[in-house]
Amino acid sequence: MLTIAGRKFRSRLFGGTGKFSSPEVMQEALAASGCEMVTVALRRVDLNNPADDIMRLLDRDRYLFLPNTSGARDAGEAIRLARLARASGGGEWLKLEVTPDPRTLLPDPIETLKATEVLVKEGFKVLPYINADPILALRLQDAGAVAVMPLGSPIGTNQGVLTRFQIEIIIAQARVPVIVDAGLGAPSHVAEAMEMGADAVLVNTAIAVAGDPVRMARAFALAVEAGRIAYEAGLGAVSKDAAPSSPEDGLGFLR
Amino acid sequence: MKIVCNGEALEIAPGTRVADYLSRLGLEASSLVVECDGRILSREEYESHALQDGSVLELIRFVGGG
Amino acid sequence: MFAIPEFSALQESISRATEAEVLRALPAEHPGLAGLAALLSPAAEPHLAALARRSAAITSQRFGRTMQMYAPVYLSSFCANRCAYCGFSADNTIERRVLSMAEAESEAMILRQRGFSHLLLVSGEAPAKVGVDYLEEVALRLRDRFAALSIEVQPLATGEYARLFSAGITSVAVYQETYDREVYKKVHLAGRKADFDYRLETPARAAAAGMREVGIGALLGLADWRAEGLALGLHLAWLRKNYWRTGLTVSFPRLRPAQGEFKPLRPVSERNLSQMIFALRIFDPDVGLYLSTREEARYRDGMIGLGPTRYSAGSCTAPGGYGLADAGGEQFEVGDSRSLAEVSAAIQAKGFDPVRKDWDAVFQM
Numbered sequence: 270m271l272t273i274a275g276r277k278f279r280s281r282l283f284g285g286t287g288k289f290s291s292p293e294v295m296q297e298a299l300a301a302s303g304c305e306m307v308t309v310a311l312r313r314v315d316l317n318n319p320a321d322d323i324m325r326l327l328d329r330d331r332y333l334f335l336p337n338t339s340g341a342r343d344a345g346e347a348i349r350l351a352r353l354a355r356a357s358g359g360g361e362w363l364k365l366e367v368t369p370d371p372r373t374l375l376p377d378p379i380e381t382l383k384a385t386e387v388l389v390k391e392g393f394k395v396l397p398y399i400n401a402d403p404i405l406a407l408r409l410q411d412a413g414a415v416a417v418m419p420l421g422s423p424i425g426t427n428q429g430v431l432t433r434f435q436i437e438i439i440i441a442q443a444r445v446p447v448i449v450d451a452g453l454g455a456p457s458h459v460a461e462a463m464e465m466g467a468d469a470v471l472v473n474t475a476i477a478v479a480g481d482p483v484r485m486a487r488a489f490a491l492a493v494e495a496g497r498i499a500y501e502a503g504l505g506a507v508s509k510d511a512a513p514s515s516p517e518d519g520l521g522f523l524r
Numbered sequence: 525m526k527i528v529c530n531g532e533a534l535e536i537a538p539g540t541r542v543a544d545y546l547s548r549l550g551l552e553a554s555s556l557v558v559e560c561d562g563r564i565l566s567r568e569e570y571e572s573h574a575l576q577d578g579s580v581l582e583l584i585r586f587v588g589g590g
Numbered sequence: 591m592f593a594i595p596e597f598s599a600l601q602e603s604i605s606r607a608t609e610a611e612v613l614r615a616l617p618a619e620h621p622g623l624a625g626l627a628a629l630l631s632p633a634a635e636p637h638l639a640a641l642a643r644r645s646a647a648i649t650s651q652r653f654g655r656t657m658q659m660y661a662p663v664y665l666s667s668f669c670a671n672r673c674a675y676c677g678f679s680a681d682n683t684i685e686r687r688v689l690s691m692a693e694a695e696s697e698a699m700i701l702r703q704r705g706f707s708h709l710l711l712v713s714g715e716a717p718a719k720v721g722v723d724y725l726e727e728v729a730l731r732l733r734d735r736f737a738a739l740s741i742e743v744q745p746l747a748t749g750e751y752a753r754l755f756s757a758g759i760t761s762v763a764v765y766q767e768t769y770d771r772e773v774y775k776k777v778h779l780a781g782r783k784a785d786f787d788y789r790l791e792t793p794a795r796a797a798a799a800g801m802r803e804v805g806i807g808a809l810l811g812l813a814d815w816r817a818e819g820l821a822l823g824l825h826l827a828w829l830r831k832n833y834w835r836t837g838l839t840v841s842f843p844r845l846r847p848a849q850g851e852f853k854p855l856r857p858v859s860e861r862n863l864s865q866m867i868f869a870l871r872i873f874d875p876d877v878g879l880y881l882s883t884r885e886e887a888r889y890r891d892g893m894i895g896l897g898p899t900r901y902s903a904g905s906c907t908a909p910g911g912y913g914l915a916d917a918g919g920e921q922f923e924v925g926d927s928r929s930l931a932e933v934s935a936a937i938q939a940k941g942f943d944p945v946r947k948d949w950d951a952v953f954q955m
Contacts, residue, residue: 407834437619437620441620442830442831442834444831444832519639519642519643519896520638520639520642520864520892521892522888522889522891522892522893523860523861523864523889523892524860524888524889
């Protein structure tokens with residue numbers, strides 16, 4: 270069972286609520302995914318269309334809402350969004366996302382660390398979204414982050430786990446759960462992340478824009494399970510060279 | 525009197541309380557955050573807080589996001 | 591806090607290891623503790639050459655073809671502990687000596703003349719003779735002339751390590767001697783050292799104080815070496831997780847004759863020692879591995895390139911032994927008595943570079 274900040278999760282797949290064609294499709298897809306936590310963003314109410322509430326169909330008893338600070342370009346904006354999120358009944362959980370570059374949507378490491386330090390002190394359970402930088406991951410854990418969320422590849426690019434070697438290091442060194450987030454475009458990608466030892470994955474775009482999001486959500490759920498079981502069952506080591514048995518050359522000095 | 529709500533200038537009746545304004549828009553208080561003049565209001569304050577001339581209001585809610 | 595499982599549990603997991611697990615652990619990038627247990631087990635013995643090859647490959651990748659040289663300076667042979675195995679035990683009647691500041695400096699300068707730039711300052715555990723003030727003074731005097739100063743003395747408090755770090759000490763070595771509580775109780779008869787847990791927490795205190803490097807180890811011959819190896823792996827993994835900025839090293843002192851005629855309870859052969867070194871190298875590619883002059887020249891030469899990364903040379907284990915008349919009693923007998931020049935030549939003959947200097951204390955804030 271996965272535990273993050275003291276809370277248990279049966280499913281290691283987390284969902285995103287963005288980019289769906291309709292609230293109904295979103296609701297069905299998330300249900301099919303079996304996920305127990307979903308990210309949500311914060312935006313101004315559209316005064317011309319105030320009844321448009323995409324979130325009205327999501328049961329908050331079923332899904333833990335993980336507000337994100339998407340749109341924040343620096344620590345100050347992220348902190349403001351975090352406080353707004355908490356005030357809207359979002360709880361203390363927060364996906365900290367500080368993305369100053371709208372083209373790549375890559376996270377700013379410095380602003381993310383700054384914001385984490387402030388928000389942890391204010392009692393937030395901070396899950397920072399980061400580039401797969403092992404040292405940054407360590408610094409954020411030292412600062413009190415309850416998990417780290419390294420990206421597989423940039424948001425929406427569906428390229429999979431391009432950051433494999435760094436994520437392996439992050440996983441090996443982590444004292445908190447590692448949730449691979451962003452860029453996971455296919456079920457095989459999440460299986461790969463789980464086989465590496467990731468504690469969970471977050472998928473949004475690949476499910477939301479699939480031809481059949483409901484079936485795709487189910488495929489992702491199965492892949493997360495498969496990857497996790499494989500990891501726990503002990504994958505065979507990839508051998509880089511043959512392992513022959515040979516006479517003890519080189520050890521003749523031993524008495 | 526004039527207020528600014530979500531960046532738009534609006535005319536509303538003097539003494540309008542936040543709760544009244546929200547219900548006029550058809551918004552459920554529970555799904556919102558209300559920031560008035562840079563300060564987050566608690567739910568209890570929606571009933572009591574009256575908007576002033578020049579108040580800057582932000583109405584924020586959860587939306588879909590990754 | 592670091593907690594060590596029951597020694598018997600460690601032994602059990604090692605004894606259950608199969609040859610299949612050994613073969614899986616060998617090429618693995620992260621063999622993990624289960625892999626370490628397999629590599630330390632009897633099932634790995636027929637594959638010692640393969641372990642050596644893998645250990646050599648990893649060592650070469652991480653450390654290049656280099657060997658870091660260092661020398662010990664024994665500051666004092668006074669000791670308040672009674673450890674059954676040690677020449678300095680309070681029980682033993684030996685010539686006791688504590689060096690004055692001038693003598694300590696003079697010993698250090700002899701080593702500097704010979705070419706050493708990394709010193710290990712050693713003392714018996716007698717705070718009244720060698721306390722923090724004394725060590726601080728020595729550090730301040732030597733820091734400008736040596737690249738790195740390590741200490742192997744009594745366990746200290748975090749604040750005391752912090753003081754010594756400011757004074758110029760760069761690293762701390764403290765060996766648990768044995769991770770087997772029962773054996774520990776038997777051989778540590780009196781003195782502060784009898785406190786197993788305080789000693790066990792010492793590497794963490796040194797790391798918390800900001801020491802660049804912390805060294806751990808077990809005295810081989812006290813308890814089952816395989817389980818000591820697994821305990822060392824656990825200790826390394828815990829320190830890496832909790833003090834990720836701190837460099838780590840492991841030493842492999844193997845019991846040799848000393849005053850008091852202590853016979854190793856569980857003798858460790860050279861093959862055993864090699865297996866332990868290879869297993870730990872495969873488990874933790876980045877850990878520094880010490881092989882001291884307790885071992886024979888032939889053995890040390892054979893192990894060059896196979897895993898160890900730090901060699902001493904020309905060591906004297908008596909205070910004042912390098913240059914002072916009336917040097918005191920030895921802590922242990924040396925197996926390799928060659929000079930730095932001779933050991934360096936042997937290292938070069940194998941195609942490796944003996945590195946005399948790898949840091950500058952002046953960089954330390």
